[in-house]
Amino acid sequence: MRTFEDDPSLEDLLSPEQRERLERLLSDLCTEPVRLTEQKSEGSVPVEFNLETIGWLSGGSRDERRAAANLIGFIMMFVAKYRLAANLHHDTTEASYAELQRQNEALKASEARYRELSEQLQDKVDEQVRVIQKNQQELFESARLRSVGQLAAGVAHEINNPIGFISSNLRVARDYLEDLREMVPASPNNQELLDDFRDLLTESMDGTSRVAGIVSDLKTFSSIDQADYSLCRINELLKSAVHLVQTEYNHSLQISERLAQLPAVTGHPSRLSQTFFNVLDNAAQALRDTDQEPAQGRILVQSRLEGDTIQVVIQDNGCGISEADRGRVFDAFFTTRPVGSGTGLGLTVARDTLRAHKGNVQIDSRPGTGTRVTLTIPMQGAQES
Amino acid sequence: MPDFDADDNKLTLKVVFYGPALSGKTTNLMQLHSLLNPQRKGELMVLETRDDRTLFFDMLPIGLRGNSGLDLRLKLYTVPGQVQHDSTRKAVLSRADGVVFVADSQPSQQDNNATAFGNLEENLEKVGLDIDTLPMVVQFNKRDIPGVVDEQDLQTRWASTPWAPLVMASALQGKGVIDTFRLLLDRLYTVINGEYDLEMLHSIDRHTFIEGLSANYGERHAHL
Numbered sequence: 001m002r003t004f005e006d007d008p009s010l011e012d013l014l015s016p017e018q019r020e021r022l023e024r025l026l027s028d029l030c031t032e033p034v035r036l037t038e039q040k041s042e043g044s045v046p047v048e049f050n051l052e053t054i055g056w057l058s059g060g061s062r063d064e065r066r067a068a069a070n071l072i073g074f075i076m077m078f079v080a081k082y083r084l085a086a087n088l089h090h091d092t093t094e095a096s097y098a099e100l101q102r103q104n105e106a107l108k109a110s111e112a113r114y115r116e117l118s119e120q121l122q123d124k125v126d127e128q129v130r131v132i133q134k135n136q137q138e139l140f141e142s143a144r145l146r147s148v149g150q151l152a153a154g155v156a157h158e159i160n161n162p163i164g165f166i167s168s169n170l171r172v173a174r175d176y177l178e179d180l181r182e183m184v185p186a187s188p189n190n191q192e193l194l195d196d197f198r199d200l201l202t203e204s205m206d207g208t209s210r211v212a213g214i215v216s217d218l219k220t221f222s223s224i225d226q227a228d229y230s231l232c233r234i235n236e237l238l239k240s241a242v243h244l245v246q247t248e249y250n251h252s253l254q255i256s257e258r259l260a261q262l263p264a265v266t267g268h269p270s271r272l273s274q275t276f277f278n279v280l281d282n283a284a285q286a287l288r289d290t291d292q293e294p295a296q297g298r299i300l301v302q303s304r305l306e307g308d309t310i311q312v313v314i315q316d317n318g319c320g321i322s323e324a325d326r327g328r329v330f331d332a333f334f335t336t337r338p339v340g341s342g343t344g345l346g347l348t349v350a351r352d353t354l355r356a357h358k359g360n361v362q363i364d365s366r367p368g369t370g371t372r373v374t375l376t377i378p379m380q381g382a383q384e385s
Numbered sequence: 386m387p388d389f390d391a392d393d394n395k396l397t398l399k400v401v402f403y404g405p406a407l408s409g410k411t412t413n414l415m416q417l418h419s420l421l422n423p424q425r426k427g428e429l430m431v432l433e434t435r436d437d438r439t440l441f442f443d444m445l446p447i448g449l450r451g452n453s454g455l456d457l458r459l460k461l462y463t464v465p466g467q468v469q470h471d472s473t474r475k476a477v478l479s480r481a482d483g484v485v486f487v488a489d490s491q492p493s494q495q496d497n498n499a500t501a502f503g504n505l506e507e508n509l510e511k512v513g514l515d516i517d518t519l520p521m522v523v524q525f526n527k528r529d530i531p532g533v534v535d536e537q538d539l540q541t542r543w544a545s546t547p548w549a550p551l552v553m554a555s556a557l558q559g560k561g562v563i564d565t566f567r568l569l570l571d572r573l574y575t576v577i578n579g580e581y582d583l584e585m586l587h588s589i590d591r592h593t594f595i596e597g598l599s600a601n602y603g604e605r606h607a608h609l
Contacts, residue, residue, distance in 0.1 A: 050428060
């Protein structure tokens with residue numbers, strides 16, 4: 001590679017046109033034309049520039065040749081100066097550019113490294129934030145559930161005694177009514193009054209048993225009633241829950257069952273029943289709330305074995321759950337039903353129950369199309385049924 | 386590094402005059418141009434200047450022919466001393482065979498000397514040269530100015546470096562310039578002879594080398 005300081009050749013200093021023009025100008029000064037060449041020829045004199053013979057001059061008279069050679073040497077000095085400066089400038093510019101590029105590369109590499117680090121950092125921060133939010137949420141929920149549970153336990157305890165003696169008293173009162181029937185004269189008026197009285201008592205007993213049911217719900221929800229875990233037959237529990245819901249809705253629901261052969265699992269039968277009932281009750285409510293013809297409403301109850309877990313799927317083609325409500329369905333006391341017709345504890349109980357069984361509840365829903373609730377129950381210590 | 390062209394039997398050496406701005410590098414070269422009478426001497430090429438300050442560099446070629454027909458050339462360069470011309474300084478310094486560091490003797494310029502010397506070290510490293518092995522002479526110029534730093538102090542300060550003794554000079558008056566150059570030739574010969582065997586192959590011994598390249602017009606130059 002040539003550097004700026006390499007000794008220049010005649011070609012480097014003069015272009016062919018410039019050399020031709022110089023020859024012409026010199027020839028004008030001389031008696032005979034002169035020629036400047038790189039090769040030595042007969043009678044030519046050297047043209048020297050900075051200790052270097054850059055060419056040979058022929059033609060003209062002997063004195064003219066020497067004078068012209070000196071003149072060319074003198075001119076070459078200025079040409080060479082310019083050339084040196086230009087070459088140096090070129091070299092330094094190139095070196096600076098290469099240096100800049102190198103620095104640019106280094107900068108890019110370092111920038112990329114920092115970007116990567118910052119992304120990793122951001123990922124870590126996001127992950128930590130998620131963990132903190134989750135923990136916070138769980139803490140909040142458990143604290144809330146604990147307080148709700150305490151409240152419910154208190155209420156349940158207070159109501160349990162009066163409802164007990166009310167229902168027992170009502171039963172005794174009905175027995176007394178039969179005794180009374182034999183004592184009073186059997187006039188049609190009396191009979192009607194007694195029949196009506198008995199109906200009143202029966203309705204009141206129904207009412208108390210519903211109150212007792214709510215109390216039992218609350219007890220389940222607040223885990224007061226810690227009955228021992230036993231072997232459960234999920235299908236049996238499902239069937240009785242379906243039956244209960246049908247009773248509640250005067251057997252007007254179209255519920256189809258598709259139950260697979262399942263092993264018995266260790267679980268809490270009453271809480272599981274409660275859960276199935278709650279979910280079925282929700283499905284029934286969804287069918288009632290939908291815009292379509294009541295006759296179109298269907299509930300599908302499925303059970304199946306998926307590896308080590310039992311899946312219970314309860315699906316309806318009712319009103320579905322709106323986007324806004326979906327995040328809150330598990331919240332205790334969250335309900336979309338009119339005041340007094342729902343406790344807002346159904347799915348909360350369901351979730352807590354499934355958690356207690358190390359399973360989970362998954363809800364897929366589309367407003368206007370329906371809802372599918374999938375309950376997953378792992379078989380720990382399951383036995384063939 | 387020396388540029389040896391076996392076809393032309395030509396060896397070109399490069400000496401660079403380095404130093405802070407306005408320390409007298411160009412003056413050194415101009416004095417050498419007018420004082421020296423070596424076997425062969427070319428034109429002093431003073432490239433573009435602005436306000437008398439070097440923009441690119443100056444260059445003076447001198448030469449010597451050995452008995453073997455060796456065409457020995459020595460190209461003397463100056464660098465621009467001003468800070469902003471660092472890339473030019475680096476380009477001129479590359480492939481140097483020897484360096485003359487021209488320092489300014491005025492007390493106010495000692496920091497600039499140190500900065501320039503640091504810059505020299507740095508640039509030598511960048512162009513792949515080793516300051517500890519490169520033939521180099523340090524000249525303290527401008528001894529003619531009153532109030533300059535005492536020579537004894539300077540010599541003591543530099544005594545433990547490879548560049549002692551320093552050469553005192555007044556380039557403006559032509560004093561010490563040739564001494565500096567001769568000392569450099571002496572140090573340069575040791576390295577070049579080691580590499581090219583000038584003495585055996587080309588019968589250029591140390592004396593021939595120094596005298597042939599630093600012959601001068603006689604008594605106009607004086608020792609300080």
